[in-house]
Amino acid sequence: xxxxxxxxxxxxxxxxxxxxxxxxxxxxxxxxxxxxxxxxxxxxxxxxxxxxxxxxxxxxxxxxxxxxxxxxxxxxxxxxxxxxxxxxxxxxxxxxxxxxxxxxxxxxxxxxxxxxxxxxxxxxxxxxxxxxxxxxxxxxxxxxxxxxxxxxxxxxxxxxxxxxxxxxxxxxxxxxxxxxxxxxxxxxxxxxxxxxxxxxxxxxxxxxxxxxxxxxxxxxxxxxxxxxxxxxxxxxxxxxxxxxxxxxxxxxxxxxxxxxxxxxxxxxxxxxxxxxxxxxxxxxxxxxxxxxxxxxxxxxx
Amino acid sequence: xxxxxxxxxxxxxxxxxxxxxxxxxxxxxxxxxxxxxxxxxxxxxxxxxxxxxxxxxxxxxxxxxxxxxxxxxxxxxxxxxxxxxxxxxxxxxxxxxxxxxxxx
Numbered sequence: 001x002x003x004x005x006x007x008x009x010x011x012x013x014x015x016x017x018x019x020x021x022x023x024x025x026x027x028x029x030x031x032x033x034x035x036x037x038x039x040x041x042x043x044x045x046x047x048x049x050x051x052x053x054x055x056x057x058x059x060x061x062x063x064x065x066x067x068x069x070x071x072x073x074x075x076x077x078x079x080x081x082x083x084x085x086x087x088x089x090x091x092x093x094x095x096x097x098x099x100x101x102x103x104x105x106x107x108x109x110x111x112x113x114x115x116x117x118x119x120x121x122x123x124x125x126x127x128x129x130x131x132x133x134x135x136x137x138x139x140x141x142x143x144x145x146x147x148x149x150x151x152x153x154x155x156x157x158x159x160x161x162x163x164x165x166x167x168x169x170x171x172x173x174x175x176x177x178x179x180x181x182x183x184x185x186x187x188x189x190x191x192x193x194x195x196x197x198x199x200x201x202x203x204x205x206x207x208x209x210x211x212x213x214x215x216x217x218x219x220x221x222x223x224x225x226x227x228x229x230x231x232x233x234x235x236x237x238x239x240x241x242x243x244x245x246x247x248x249x250x251x252x253x254x255x256x257x258x259x260x261x262x263x264x265x266x267x268x269x270x271x272x273x274x275x276x277x278x279x280x281x282x283x284x285x286x287x288x289x290x291x292x293x294x295x296x297x298x299x300x301x
Numbered sequence: 302x303x304x305x306x307x308x309x310x311x312x313x314x315x316x317x318x319x320x321x322x323x324x325x326x327x328x329x330x331x332x333x334x335x336x337x338x339x340x341x342x343x344x345x346x347x348x349x350x351x352x353x354x355x356x357x358x359x360x361x362x363x364x365x366x367x368x369x370x371x372x373x374x375x376x377x378x379x380x381x382x383x384x385x386x387x388x389x390x391x392x393x394x395x396x397x398x399x400x401x402x403x404x405x
Contacts (some may be wrong), residue, residue: 144369
């Protein structure tokens with residue numbers, strides 16, 4: 001069957017009626033033509049599609065220049081020049097795939113694109129499945145149940161209620177000068193006694209005489225003139241009296257023992273730790289053996 | 302017979318032993334954490350005077366539960382140390398494994 005080549009317009013004998021090009025070369029050249037490419041050295045069919053030099057101006061400042069040749073391509077990028085040589089023996093590198101007619105080609109291209117899209121979708125699906133599975137695994141694992149210490153929770157509860165915290169920090173700002181001086185005097189002694197009680201409660205056994213000394217110190221503090229001068233809104237007044245009464249009771253019950261287990265309830269211990277923690281920042285620390293609970297004159301420390 | 306469990310070097314290195322001195326005030330809370338999460342531990346001594354227990358705890362840091370339990374325990378001990386600052390003397394609640402404690 002006689003036919004005319006769509007590229008070189010030469011006559012040729014075609015086996016298929018749909019054959020459009022006389023040779024693979026013409027088919028390839030037609031492909032280049034469609035895509036606006038021309039190999040240097042080949043016969044130019046249309047002058048408009050000859051592109052001997054392709055200049056790409058990037059958005060920055062450097063220029064890229066690509067020169068096509070039969071055996072090598074030169075790429076210029078800024079001041080650097082790179083050459084790409086073609087090795088004709090290595091067919092695999094520059095072998096063109098046999099092209100069918102343009103419609104078939106477009107179809108195959110679109111098919112390939114569709115397949116690639118499908119593959120991407122598949123991988124995305126798989127990824128999302130894996131993610132869901134991982135999330136399920138995490139959900140299936142029993143979550144860790146955080147445990148709070150009862151003592152620390154009680155201390156923090158005291159802080160939330162903040163019974164007199166600000167007043168204690170700056171007594172001279174909240175009370176009159178004379179009253180504030182009394183508060184400072186009491187605070188120093190109370191800090192010492194509170195620390196002693198906390199320390200004693202941490203021991204398994206304590207000497208009865210030690211408890212006697214502490215109770216006596218509480219008695220002196222509570223019966224002191226300074227303590228009686230304390231303002232009614234002093235936050236720890238009732239608590240000090242309460243502690244003194246409690247210690248007295250313990251002592252009267254166990255005075256016959258040399259060693260005794262001294263325990264205080266968690267609520268009371270938490271309150272003691274909270275008060276001591278507050279006093280610690282603004283009240284000087286004095287050891288029990290060095291402090292004077294007897295009060296002939298009012299001490300203003 | 303149970304099949305052997307192989308562990309890589311990285312996994313092995315995440316098995317750690319920590320030593321803690323637990324005061325009586327916190328003992329029940331700490332034991333709740335250890336028993337509740339099946340964490341291997343060993344009581345290696347008691348300090349009778351100070352009413353505290355010396356514990357060796359094995360943590361597998363590959364396990365989320367173990368990591369959180371460790372964080373929980375150390376959080377409680379750190380809070381307690383803060384509130385009891387100055388009252389515990391030289392007592393350190395979180396020790397290194399090599400630290401010696403002789404008074405038992």
